[in-house]
Amino acid sequence: MLQQIWTEMKETFFPTWQDCPFCQNPLGQSGKSWGRSGLCRNCIQEIEALELDLVQCQRCSKYLRLPKEFLESRKLKDLRLPREHICENCSEQEPLFQGAWNIGPYEGLLRQAIHDLKYKGRRNVAVPLGKMMAQQIWLYGPNSSLMNPWGDLYGAVLIPIPLHADKLYSRNFNQSYLLAKSIAEETALPVADVLVRKGDTETQAHLGRYERLRNLEGQFELAQGAVLLNKAGQQAKVAILVDDVYTTGATVTEATKVLRQSGVDSVYVVTASAGIGV
Amino acid sequence: MRGKGENAVVCLKGFVYLARGKGKSWLGFTHDPGLDLTILQREGYETVVSLTPTLPIGVALYVLQELRGLSGLQKRSLFNQSLLQAERLWKKTLQTLSWGLPLVDLEDDSTGSSKTANDNNGNGKISSRRFESKNIDEELTYWSHQAAQILQSMQELPDSFRQRYALHIYGPVRSKTVESELVTGLVDLRVLAETLEGRILYMGEIEKALTERWRRERLSYPTGNLEDMMHLLALVGAVEVFPSLIMEGKDKGRCLRCGQNKQIAVSSCVRCGREKCYYCDGCLSMGESRLCRPLYALAGDEGWIEQWQEKVEPWFKSSATSSAISSATFSTTSSTTSTATSSSSASSILEGKEWHGQEFRESRKKNHRSWPLLSFPLTEAQEEASDDLLKWLDGEKNKEALVWAACGAGKTEVSFAAIAQLLEAGGRVLFAVPRRDVVLELEPRIQKAFPGVSVVTLYGSSPRKYDQAQLVIATTHQVIRFYRAFDLVVLDEVDAFPYQGSEMLYHAVMRSKKKEGSIVFMTATPDHVMKKKVKEKKLSLVTIPARHHGYPVPEPQMILEKEWRWNREQLIFPDKLLNFLHRTVEGDLSQVFIFVPSIFLAQRVGESLKEATKGPPFNDFKGSWVEYSHSRDPQREAKRQAFSQQLFPFFVTTSIMERGITVPRANVVVLFAENERIYDERTLIQMAGRAGRSTERPYGDVWFVGTRLTASMKEAERSIVWLNEEARKKGYLHGSTERIRPLA
Structure with missing residues (x-):
């Protein structure tokens, strides 16, 4: 009894560190990271280091490896990166969405975290990921100002990419929905789980780009009787699609089509990570 | 049905019921009352009345537990009897509060709901008419009242049940098809029980186990619904059904799989359709333990398999089919559901030759007096x-x-x-x-x-x-x-x-x-x-207390430095330490473990040591003498191998190498030993224990290098000295009892 009181008191005055949701070491070990992600310093550094030597496509935020010669010639720190870089896919065909953001490339720790979330069922990983995704929205959301920090995203709704019902049953949760929930907590945008998947598609993971596009055609539809309303109760004109990984953009393009048809003017995409392409 | 692989989680929902017969009643849990009735009939129970709405197993079993606790109480205390009396007096009030059972409701619901039960299960009749008499059934009222109270205290009662609380009544089943299904299941039941004996498994794991056996032994895969079969075994008393996570009150859960109640998380659950379903974060890597997910267990020490004939079979045998079983000709009696495979394997089981479990049981009985065979004598x-x-x-x-x-x-x-x-x-x-x-x-x-x-x-x-x-x-x-x-x-x-x-x-x-x-x-x-x-x-x-070579365990030396000095990213090693390392390797031809507290330091110190060994007193080996490793090093196994084959002398490592690696000639250096968070007493003892393990070089040096003397360092030294003392007292140390310091 006394011991219990003593431990309670100790816990009150000297609380034990929470564990970092990614590496599961206590946060005290390498310190809490900056920002609101709740990760330890090591992990956040590791995630930031993933972006080294990569450039992002200006249009879809996919990652591209810098050419080798460029890397070798880069002696000075302030040598400029090729700013106006657009990936092959986007230059071939302009994506339907207005913009896409992500935390980092689908590699290393970030990949591990997404795997933990999707396949090992560690739902609490979704919280730091969502917070970091929200941070991306704050950073890159267009036309934000002091008076209206959301900018063009004012009155937007967050729309998670759905899973097929069978998969949802066997996995028991939709990772995109969890991410969207976590983003919603940070950005105060409402989550509208209005999309449904029609047929059972093959898993995308081992398909090529064109196969993916074909595989997904006409996959999504608006749930029956669903209306896209923002917080003010009006028809939402802006939507933000939430997904875990952006690889070819096939999934979000399909979803964008459906949203456009249902009266959404501009669609943005935020994903936890994006693939590395050419 | 299922078969989505490992991810398939089956949700088990059911209700707590009161089985009633003449002058007796029994509380149970079921997902399909028809199954229960087939077994309970033999004990003279006639009807099954549900006491709760359909609940996930974790909640239902909690309610059952509580109710059974009450039933013990009820039998024992006279006080409770008087409570019942009081309850009878207050029944009118209870009725108006809607928590007694309004009689009209009961009648309506029982008929209505049991009809739906009929539709669902294809069996079951509306049972005895006595519930429709004008008297309130006291026993039923008492139990449903208690169940409702428990549920309400947990806030588990859906709003739609607040006003009217339906009691479903299920009557006995008298159709022939069910019985014959049961009999054909008997072989499958046995297969199931054998697979489960001594284990506690999820349904998904049971399926895997069955598939494994089916592949290897060509045994039939059970044809029936596994949940139903498990439930039957549970009714007989063999199998125990647990929820993997059970409620312990409002918002309090305990994972029955790993036993803890601190890391319970809430999430919505697609399978049981609840917004607030609980799962255990502690054993997530072993499969999700969840409020609605059942665990099946069959105790290995109750002899269910050995005494299968006496303990289990009689329950399932009706007089007509029992002779058929003993003669092991299932194909004649089994009806539509039994297949050729099941009947053929059935005979093979009953002859008891092909299934390895049998052999294993027989092998137990043989005596092997020669065990254990050791390749060397014990000290x-x-x-x-x-x-x-x-x-x-x-x-x-x-x-x-x-x-x-x-x-x-x-x-x-x-x-x-x-x-x-x-x-x-x-x-x-x-x-x-x-x-x-x-x-x-x-x-x-x-x-x-x-x-x-x-x-x-x-x-x-x-x-x-x-x-x-x-x-x-x-x-x-x-x-x-x-x-x-x-x-x-x-x-x-x-x-x-x-x-x-x-x-x-x-x-x-x-x-x-x-x-x-x-x-x-x-x-x-x-x-x-x-x-x-x-x-x-x-x-x-x-x-x-003593090692096999009879030398004491090397006692650590405490080396205190004022501070750790860094030159940018290079650790400046104290001269004393460098000399020690040099002597060890070039003088004594031994290897050195250098332990550091973190991955980061492993890299830094490793690189620094590579640099340091390029200068005097070492001959320059271009840093090839040093390797470092840590838990995130993909090559750590290769390095462990190389080090134990004596391919390089200096191994800088975090505590991952503190055990399980033995090199014949080793010294140990622990750097940053003042780091109490990482180096507790036990880690230090383990690290010190790497030195002097072989007969070839039964002594060794252990250095704890730190900026201050910590409690764990002292405690580690004390423990090692104590064990050495113990050995000396018992006379195991036939080597030199003095501490050997060949290098000092």
Whole structure:
């Protein structure tokens, strides 16, 4: 009894560190990271280091490896990166969405975290990921100002990419929905789980780009009787699609089509990570 | 049906019911009352009345538990009787409060709902008419009232039930089809029971186990619904059905799989459709333990399989078909559902030859007096410890023993004599170790020591996980799947278990042994809890204080530095240390473990040492003498191998190499030893124990280098000195009793 009181008191005055949701070491070990992600310093550094030597496509935020010669010639720190870089896919065909953001490339720790979330069922990983995704929205959301920090995203709704019902049953949760929930907590945008998947598609993971596009055609539809309303109760004109990984953009393009048809003017995409392409 | 692979989780929902017969009643849980009635009929119960709405198993079983607790109370106390009297007086009030059972509602609902039950199950009749009499059924009122109260206190009662609370009544089934289905299931039931014996598994795991057996032995895969079959076995009393996570009150859950109640998380659940379903974060890596997910267990010490004929079969035999079973001609009596495969395998089982479980049971009875076969004789100290263990096994009241051995004293072999004794008696033994590689290393040794015993090794990715064997070597995580299966459990290197000191380990191990089973903990570094238990005589102590070569364990030297000096990213090694390293390698041709507290430091120190060995006093070997490793190093296994083959002399590492690696000529240096967070007493002892393990060089030097002397450093030294003293007293040290310092 006394011991219990003593431990309670100790816990009150000297609380034990929470564990970092990614590496599961206590946060005290390498310190809490900056920002609101709740990760330890090591992990956040590791995630930031993933972006080294990569450039992002200006249009879809996919990652591209810098050419080798460029890397070798880069002696000075302030040598400029090729700013106006657009990936092959986007230059071939302009994506339907207005913009896409992500935390980092689908590699290393970030990949591990997404795997933990999707396949090992560690739902609490979704919280730091969502917070970091929200941070991306704050950073890159267009036309934000002091008076209206959301900018063009004012009155937007967050729309998670759905899973097929069978998969949802066997996995028991939709990772995109969890991410969207976590983003919603940070950005105060409402989550509208209005999309449904029609047929059972093959898993995308081992398909090529064109196969993916074909595989997904006409996959999504608006749930029956669903209306896209923002917080003010009006028809939402802006939507933000939430997904875990952006690889070819096939999934979000399909979803964008459906949203456009249902009266959404501009669609943005935020994903936890994006693939590395050419 | 199912078959989505590992991810498939089955949700089990059902309700708590009151079974009633003439002058008796019984509380139970079911998902399909038809099943219960077929069994309960034999005991003279006529009807089953649901007391709750359909609930996930975790909630329903909590309610059942509470109700059964009440029933004990009710029988015992007269007070409760008077309560019932009072309740009768207040029944009108209760009715108006809607929590007694308004009679009109009861009638309406019972007829209405049992009709739906008929539609769903295709069986069941509306039972006795007496519930429709104008008198309130007191017993029923009491139980449903209690159930409702419990549910309400947990806020588990849906709003739609607030006003009207439906009691479903299920009557006996008298259709022939069900009975014949049951009989054909009897073979399958046996297969199921054999697979499950001594284990506690999810339905998904049971399916995997069945598939494994089906592939290997060509046994039939059970044709019926597995949940229903399990439920039947549970009704007979053989199988126990647990929710993997049970409620302990409002918003309080406990994971029955790993036994903890702190890391319970809430999430919405697609399967049971609840917004607030709970799951356990503690054992997530072993599969999700969830409020609506059942666990099935069959105790290994109650002899269900051995006494199958007497204990289980009579329940399922009706007079018409019993003769058919004994003559093992199923194909004649079995109706549409039985297939050719099931009937053929049925006969093979009943003849009892092909299924290896049978062989295994027979092999138990043979005597193998020659066990254990050891390739080398035990030392004096080991011999004595071994005898002590046997004595403990025979006589002592304590069911738990601690083997406290010096590092490198050969704990493992000491337990063999005790294991042999139990194996000879036909018992089952579990040897649990912390890591996978230790399992793999141990298997050939054990195979050699106990020829003819069936041995199974279990680790994360091991094949044939569900084999039954007499001797099981497993990592701790795998132990979680056993249920009262072992007569003796040996836990090697208890201190190194991944969830060291956690409830999960303790829970799983305690569950895996039989009720009368014994446990041996083996460690070089018992924690204070164990030491305390020894003092309180709750734990028998066996010590092996001396190493096999009879030299004392090297005692650590404390080297204090004022501070650690860095030149940018280079650690500047103290001259003393560099000289020591040089002497060790070039003078004594030995290797050195250099322990550092973190991955970051492993890299820094490793690189620094590479630089440092390029200058004097070393000859320049271009840094090839130094390797560093840590838990995130993909090549750490290769480096471990290389180091133990003496390919390079300096190994900078975090504490991952603190155990399980033996090099013949080694010194140990612990850098940043003042770091108490990482280096507790036990880690320090283990690291010190790397030195002087071989006969070739039974001495060694251990340096703890730090900026201050910490409590754990002192405690580590004290422990090592104490064990050496112990050895000296018992006369095991036939080498020099003085501390050897060849280099000083």
